[in-house]
Amino acid sequence: MSVQWLAVQSFQHNQELLAAINKISIHLRLQLEGNEDSERAGEVNTARELLSSFFRELETLVIVTERGEEVPVLGVNPRLRQLARSFVTAKRNSHRFHSSLFRKGVTCFQQLLNSDRREDRTAILESLEELRVLLEEHMHVDAERVLGEI
DSSP, X not given: OOHHHHHHHHHHXXXXXXXXXXXXXXXXXXXXXXXXXXXXXXXXXXXXXXHHHXXXXXXXXXXXXXXXXXXXXXXOOHHHHHHHHHHHHHHHOTTTOOSHHHHHOHHHHHHHHTOOOGGGHHHHHHHHHHHHHHHHHHHHHHHHHHHOOO
């Protein structure tokens, strides 16, 4: 596959992840304001499933990256592997990325993401905001590869 095609796939997948982040974030903010937002519960559950699937895939790559292994992982998009490297780098940058996701890791955040406890909502929102930043930076590289420098 060409580098440009991989960038297109990565860009599209990241757009889907951002849409899921938006749905969950809006839902949680409405709940924090006292609106249960039950009419979007199905969409939010689908968004959580998409993010959970993404985190399972990312977690494997993060573990490989943290061990310093540079062996190719079969069936993994190289752009996703690069995102895992960016995630590991972000974890080390505690001044910029300090949410639960980056402090405690993917596994802990997955449990937090599925929590219905009111006190967890703020931590989830903070983590999703920082994940959005990481994804947007990653998408910028993809967009440059597809569109070139404009």
